[in-house]
Amino acid sequence: xxxxxxxxxxxxxxxxxxxxxxxxxxxxxxxxxxxxxxxxxxxxxxxxxxxxxxxxxxxxxxxxxxxxxxxxxxxxxxxxxxxxxxxxxxxxxxxxxxxxxxxxxxxxxxxxxxxxxxxxxxxxxxxxxxxxxxxxxxxxxxxxxxxxxxxxxxxxxxxxxxxxxxxxxxxxxxxxxxxxxxxxxxxxxxxxxxxxxxxxxxxxxxxxxxxxxxxxxxxxxxxxxxxxxxxxxxxxxxxxxxxxxxxxxxxxxxxxxxxxxxxxxxxxxxxxxxxxxxxxxxxxxxxxx
Amino acid sequence: xxxxxxxxxxxxxxxxxxxxxxxxxxxxxxxxxxxxxxxxxxxxxxxxxxxxxxxxxxxxxxxxxxxxxxxxxxxxxxxxxxxxxxxxxxxxxxxxxxxxxxxxxxxxxxxxxxxxxxxxxxxxxxxxxxxxxxxxxxxxxxxxxxxxxxxxxxxxxxxxxxxxxxxxxxxxxxxxxxxxxxxxxxxxxxxxxxxxxxxxxxxxxxxxxxxxxxxxxxxxxxxxxxxxxxxxxxxxxxxxxxxxxxxxxxxxxxxxxxxxxxxxxxxxxxxxxxxxxxxxxxxxxxxxxxxxxxxxxxxxxxxxxxxxxxxxxxxxxxxxxxxxxxxxxxxxxxxxxxxxxxxxxxxxxxxxxxxxxxxxxxxxxxxxxxxxxxxxxxxxxxxxxxxxxxxxxxxxxxxxxxxxxxxxxxxxxxxxxxxxxxxxxxxxxxxxxxxx
Numbered sequence: 001x002x003x004x005x006x007x008x009x010x011x012x013x014x015x016x017x018x019x020x021x022x023x024x025x026x027x028x029x030x031x032x033x034x035x036x037x038x039x040x041x042x043x044x045x046x047x048x049x050x051x052x053x054x055x056x057x058x059x060x061x062x063x064x065x066x067x068x069x070x071x072x073x074x075x076x077x078x079x080x081x082x083x084x085x086x087x088x089x090x091x092x093x094x095x096x097x098x099x100x101x102x103x104x105x106x107x108x109x110x111x112x113x114x115x116x117x118x119x120x121x122x123x124x125x126x127x128x129x130x131x132x133x134x135x136x137x138x139x140x141x142x143x144x145x146x147x148x149x150x151x152x153x154x155x156x157x158x159x160x161x162x163x164x165x166x167x168x169x170x171x172x173x174x175x176x177x178x179x180x181x182x183x184x185x186x187x188x189x190x191x192x193x194x195x196x197x198x199x200x201x202x203x204x205x206x207x208x209x210x211x212x213x214x215x216x217x218x219x220x221x222x223x224x225x226x227x228x229x230x231x232x233x234x235x236x237x238x239x240x241x242x243x244x245x246x247x248x249x250x251x252x253x254x255x256x257x258x259x260x261x262x263x264x265x266x267x268x269x270x271x272x273x274x275x276x277x278x279x280x281x282x283x284x285x286x287x288x289x
Numbered sequence: 290x291x292x293x294x295x296x297x298x299x300x301x302x303x304x305x306x307x308x309x310x311x312x313x314x315x316x317x318x319x320x321x322x323x324x325x326x327x328x329x330x331x332x333x334x335x336x337x338x339x340x341x342x343x344x345x346x347x348x349x350x351x352x353x354x355x356x357x358x359x360x361x362x363x364x365x366x367x368x369x370x371x372x373x374x375x376x377x378x379x380x381x382x383x384x385x386x387x388x389x390x391x392x393x394x395x396x397x398x399x400x401x402x403x404x405x406x407x408x409x410x411x412x413x414x415x416x417x418x419x420x421x422x423x424x425x426x427x428x429x430x431x432x433x434x435x436x437x438x439x440x441x442x443x444x445x446x447x448x449x450x451x452x453x454x455x456x457x458x459x460x461x462x463x464x465x466x467x468x469x470x471x472x473x474x475x476x477x478x479x480x481x482x483x484x485x486x487x488x489x490x491x492x493x494x495x496x497x498x499x500x501x502x503x504x505x506x507x508x509x510x511x512x513x514x515x516x517x518x519x520x521x522x523x524x525x526x527x528x529x530x531x532x533x534x535x536x537x538x539x540x541x542x543x544x545x546x547x548x549x550x551x552x553x554x555x556x557x558x559x560x561x562x563x564x565x566x567x568x569x570x571x572x573x574x575x576x577x578x579x580x581x582x583x584x585x586x587x588x589x590x591x592x593x594x595x596x597x598x599x600x601x602x603x604x605x606x607x608x609x610x611x612x613x614x615x616x617x618x619x620x621x622x623x624x625x626x627x628x629x630x631x632x633x634x635x636x637x638x639x640x641x642x643x644x645x646x647x648x649x650x651x652x653x654x655x656x657x658x659x660x661x662x663x664x665x666x667x668x669x670x671x672x673x674x675x676x677x678x679x680x681x682x683x684x685x686x687x688x689x690x691x692x693x694x695x696x697x698x699x700x701x702x703x704x705x706x707x708x709x710x711x712x713x714x715x716x717x718x719x720x721x722x723x724x725x
Contacts, residue, residue, distance in 0.1 A: 165498030165618075185620035185627065216623075 003121060004070045005033035006062055008042055008080040008227075014235075015077070015227035017271025021256035022076055022118055028134060028263050029126050033074065036066055042080040045194075046087065053100055059087035060101045064109035072114040074121055076256075078151035078226035079193075085115040086158045117152060117161070119225060119255065123169055128176035136264030137288055138178030144258065145182040145219035146170035147210065149229045150190045164188070173255065174223065177262040186213040191232040200239065207233045208240045211250055220282055222252045230254065235276045251279035261288050296382035296725035297481035300718050301326060303374055303661065304486035306334020307353065307704055308696025308711040310360050312484050315715030317365035321722055324478055325360065326388060327370040328657075331435035333357050334488055338418065338512055340519035340526070342704060343568040344599040350521065354434050361436040371441055373657075375475065377664045381691025382481045382725060392471040394442035395428070399466035402438035404430075406458035406467065414446050416523075420513035422531055423523030428458050432521065442467075481725075482691045482718045485665060485675060486711060487658055489697035492547040492554065492651040500546065500619045500648060506532040507626050508619060508646045511562070514569050518576075528576050530645040533624070536577055537644030541628045542566045543616050544586045547651035555651045555672065560701040562649035563590045567600050569647060570609045582609045583641055585616050585630050593705065612639060619646055652701040665692055674700045685714040693717050 003026075011019040023033050043058035062084060066073045075081040091098045092111025102108055116124070122131060148167055156164035167188065171181035189210060192203025210233055214222050224230045234252035241247050253275065260270045267289040272279055283289045300316050302309045305327030313323045325332065336342075337357075339349035360366055369388060376387040395406075406428045416425030418432070427447040430440050448455035449469060459467040494503030494510055501508055507530045509517075520526040530537045544562050547554040563586065570582040589611075591597045603609045616630035628641040654673035662669045667687040668676040675694040678686040685693050695714040696707040 163498065166502060185622065 001030075001125065002032045002034045002070075003072050003074045003116070004066050005035050006039055006042070006066070006073060006075045006080060006084065007035060008075060008077045010227035010231075011076060014231065014274070015254070017274040018076055018227060018230075018254040018256060021254060021260045021265075021270055024265055024269065025256050025259045025263060028265075029122075029131070031121070031126070034070070036062070036069065036073075038065065042075075042077075042083045043087075044079065044083065046083045053097070053104070056087055056090070056097070056101060057105065059084045060091065060107075060109065061105060063088055063091065063111075063113055063115075064102075064105060064107040067109055067113050071112075072116060074116045074118055076118050076225075077228065078117070078149055079228050081115070081117045082151040082159065086155075088113055088115050089158050117225070119152075119169060119173060120161070122173060128172055131173070131176045131259075135178060135262050137262055139174075139258065139262050139286075139288065140178045142179040142286055142288070143182050143218050143220045144174050144179040145184050145214035145217070145222045146174055146187060147191075147214070147222050147224050147229060147233070147252075148188050149224075149226055150188065152225060153188060170223070170225070170255070174258075177258060179258070182214065182217050182219040184213045184217040184219065186210040191226075191229040193228060193232070196232055196236065201243070203232050204236060204239050204243055207236050208244050208247060211237075211240070212247070215248065215250055219250065221258075221279065222250060223255050223258060224252055225255055237277055249277045251275065251277045251282055253279055296722075297384075297479055298322075298722040298725070299324070299480045300482045300484065300722075301384070301386055301478065301480040302484045302486060302695075304334070304488055304696070304698065305329070305332030305360075305368075305370065306486065306488045306696060306707075307336045307356070308488065308698075308707045308714075309334070309484070309486035310356050311708045311711040312486060312695050312715040312718075313360055313366050314356065314363065315712055316718055317363045319715075319719045319722075321365065321719070323363075323366045324480060325366055325368050326372050326374060327368070328373050328391075329431060330371045330393070330429075330439065330441045331357075331431050331437060332360060332368065332370060333431070333436070335512070336704060337432060338420075338519075339515045340522070341568065341572060343564045344593070344595040346568070346572070348520075350432075350434065350519075357434070357436040368437060370437060374661060374664060377483070377666075381689075381721065384480050384483060384691065386478050386480060386483070388476050388478060390474045390476060391441075392473050393439070394444070394447075394467065394469055394471050395440055396466045396468050396471075397437070397439040399464045400439050400462075401464060401466075402430075402440075403463065404433075404440075405461050405463065407440055409457050409461045411455065411457060412446050412448050419516050419523045420510070422513065422516060442469075482693065482721055483665065484693045484695050484711075484714050484718065485661060485667070485698055486695040486714070487655045487661060487698045489652045489701065490655050492653050494648060494650060496554070497546060497648070497650075499617060500543075500646075501621070505619065505621045505626060505646075506530075507537070507621075507644065508648065510648050510650045511565055511569065514647045518569070518572050526576075528573055528580075535644070536580075538577065538580050539641065539643045539645075540570075540573060540580060540582050541616075541626075541641050541643045541646045542570060542582065542584045542649065543646065544584065544649045545615075546648040548649075549587060555653065557672070557701070558590060559649070559652040560590070561652065561703045564593070564596055564599070564703065566647070566649050567591075567603045567609070571603045571607055574607045574609065583628075583643075584609060584611050585614055586611060587613070587615070593703065614639070652697065654698065658698055665689070667692055667694070674698065685710060685717055691721065
């Protein structure tokens with residue numbers, strides 16, 4: 001089966017490794033990511049003001065165009081996923097907003113796309129047992145901390161991704177690959193998000209706490225689902241180190257990079273050069289590459 | 290008392306908590322016979338689990354036990370404990386109530402209440418009465434002062450019922466009262482009026498994901514704190530936390546857990562939490578002088594007689610720290626419990642690294658209240674509390690003549706209000722009987 005794929009801006013720049021590994025893994029698992037033609041920015045935030053129609057237009061445009069191409073849309077970035085899924089739900093449930101948006105854009109989109117995060121495809125459509133079958137190099141002995149962040153889960157009523165306080169989907173995925181999923185209390189906390197632009201010290205503190213909590217609970221690697229989270233908890237580790245002297249760097253990988261290793265892809269195609277903290281010593285030490 | 294043959298002047302009270310006990314004693318003292326039906330093996334209800342009561346801080350058992358004993362010995366009160374109402378037919382003056390007398394697996398006629406069976410029973414499980422702390426046996430009474438002081442066997446924990454061996458209680462019983470073959474019996478009683486006083490329950494801690502789904506050992510509910518603080522409880526009244534038995538030095542109390550939260554839980558105020566949390570905090574300080582208490586609250590509702598003074602005394606003389614705001618998340622952090630909240634008066638985020646957290650969970654109706662309401666053909670509200678005939682002027686009557694309600698089954702109440710409500714109910718029954 002093929003899925004319409006909305007990459008989002010960062011997947012072509014800072015998170016090329018996420019994009020590439022997701023595409024490569026999908027082929028091995030028997031599905032293809034069909035990139036949406038002429039896609040634009042997702043809008044980057046879901047508007048909190050109820051009358052802010054303008055902010056809903058970018059995701060609405062993406063949805064309307066995607067509907068012309070198919071029925072299921074997937075994303076990798078948690079922020080894009082959050083904005084697109086919530087907009088889709090709003091268009092489906094709010095007739096007035098739907099009319100306003102459609103009139104403005106001269107479209108007729110009814111909110112009937114299925115919007116999935118890549119992890120949901122792995123869970124719902126592929127199934128973890130099948131992933132287990134595809135393991136060439138099971139990640140036995142790897143202590144991996146699943147970092148959900150907040151955008152996948154909240155608001156719970158709209159995202160319907162997993163239990164908002166105690167999700168287990170990501171853990172199930174890591175365990176299917178043979179890794180040990182490390183539970184840590186900060187797995188559902190915010191990475192600092194866009195605060196890294198205006199108030200970098202806020203984001204630095206978030207990163208310090210999240211990574212510290214993962215390490216304290218025994219993690220060797222933190223696994224991310226989102227380029228923005230990765231920016232804050234991986235690329236910002238130099239800033240964290242500068243501010244917090246006791247901080248010890250820890251590799252942060254996209255879940256698709258781990259999946260690539262476990263399914264036997266050549267590690268040189270997995271884009272580890274883009275990871276700020278070099279994961280190779282850990283992966284080599286564990287005998288995975 | 291004259292029985293005129295048509296209108297039966299005998300009452301049934303369903304529920305043997307403080308409301309049911311108060312109503313039964315009132316009606317009995319008026320000279321009418323009362324049948325008191327209680328689903329548990331003995332009477333006393335939730336109040337029996339409390340340590341001290343507000344606003345006087347006197348011992349709950351010391352005030353309650355004389356009442357339970359009086360009920361047990363009252364010439365006009367017949368106790369049917371370990372029993373449940375199965376069906377109700379008829380009308381005021383002529384109700385026929387079918388009652389299931391649950392098998393106790395102990396012949397209460399023979400049993401002398403010596404307690405040897407409980408002492409020797411090898412099956413040890415966390416006790417429900419102790420809110421999952423302490424040790425409960427498969428053959429048990431709820432407390433050493435139980436009325437009636439007769440044990441029952443819980444077949445889901447008894448080794449004989451589970452594995453067909455053991456029979457220790459049978460061997461040690463000096464009067465041969467153990468009877469593993471006993472079965473539920475059904476009896477019918479004829480009464481002229483019924484008071485439903487089935488009390489309340491607490492919203493289970495498993496409800497609250499943000500507070501750890503009840504899986505953090507040192508996050509407990511208010512009733513568990515009562516047991517910890519109670520001299521007859523699992524720690525013999527010493528404040529020790531469940532996980533490792535250490536004395537907690539930083540304790541957080543969270544009011545309105547599940548109450549006043551229309552979007553997620555119960556929209557109503559549970560009425561007793563402000564007071565019992567203040568009481569908990571003060572009792573804790575009386576025992577752990579160097580301990581620090583934090584209370585997260587939305588508003589302080591202390592409208593009873595002597596209540597506001599009680600709260601003020603806690604704040605001013607006992608150094609209890611009140612923080613106006615809610616807690617968004619609790620999680621286990623090593624040996625500590627991390628509490629994230631906000632103080633809305635300063636606008637600051639508050640993080641407490643606590644040793645123990647006590648949740649003042651919402652008061653909800655008993656699970657069986659709805660079913661009982663159907664049998665009685667009376668109404669319940671959206672949450673399952675019994676509905677009174679008129680909110681202001683007929684607070685204890687129902688839409689059916691001869692059926693009355695008392696205590697927390699009608700809505701959250703403190704002890705004083707529950708007793709007043711029960712007294713009113715009993716007086717309605719007496720008026721009904723006197724009229725005929």
